[in-house]
Amino acid sequence: MTERETVIDKLRLTYEGLFSVQDLYKLIDSYFEDRNYDKREIKNYETVKPEGKFIELEMEPWKKYTDYYRNIIHLRILMDNIKEVEIEKEGHKIRVNQGKVQIIFDGYIETDYEHKWESNAMFFFLRTLYNKYFYLPYTMRYTGSCKADIQALQNQIKDLLNVYRKR
Template sequence: MSEVKIIVDGMTLSYEGLFDAAELYKMIDQFFWEKGYDKREIQNMEKVEQTGKYIELELQPYKKLSDYAKVIIRIYIRMFDVKEVEVEKDGQQIRLNQGRLNLIFDGFLETDYEGRWESKPMYVFMRTVFDKFIYKTYTAKYESILTEEIHHLHSQIKSFLNLYRYTAPIEEKGWNA
């Protein structure tokens, strides 16, 4: 059985306002593709409520760094009260989403993910010794890679959402659609 170590636990990002949900998903997907992660979507749920849509996504992309270690990034995306609104941008009307977003980022380092060191008790002991003394530098390097990538994704999403912060729906500007 593999050993999973929590590296980043519960990093959050909250946003309320205008955003493009489809573009947000594309941007996250593009980030993982560029970084060499294998895509894994655990949950994709959408519920229509009186106040708007409730959308919940759980993504767990992973990347194998070696035959012994892989990193997993788990992202919970929750969208509340999502409504579609029209916005005028550069003289053209575009459709965006308005609502609240809550993103939670977790990062894990999984070692011996193929279970090669679990067949005999002596191997388990040897793995523990190797982890503590020999693989320690590699593990530290993998942890820093994971932390950097999560912080980079967090800042990219934050910048992406900031693009929409100063755009107001047509109804709020007092124009008639």
């Protein structure tokens, strides 16, 4: 079985107010595309209710560092009471969305994702030994990289939402 180490667990970002769902989704997708992550969209649920749209997104993009290490970022985005509103800025009318959004970030480092070191008990034992003692500097390096990626994404999302907050 692949070893999965949790780097970031349930980091939350909550916002309520004006924002654009399309811009937010595009920002997240572009972020992963720029950083050479592979796209994986597990769930994309959208329900139209009288009080507004409910959107649930679950994404799990991954990035292979080596044939042994892989970085996975798990995002769960919940948007509730999303309505389309028209605001005026500098004399121009802009259509944006209004509602609540909650984003939950999880980060993992997976080792031996190709299952090469699981074929027998001896390999499994050696893998555990290497992970704990010999490969620790590499694991720490990739763990730091995973954390940095999630922090950077969170900051970019905050910047985007702050732009709408000031409108």
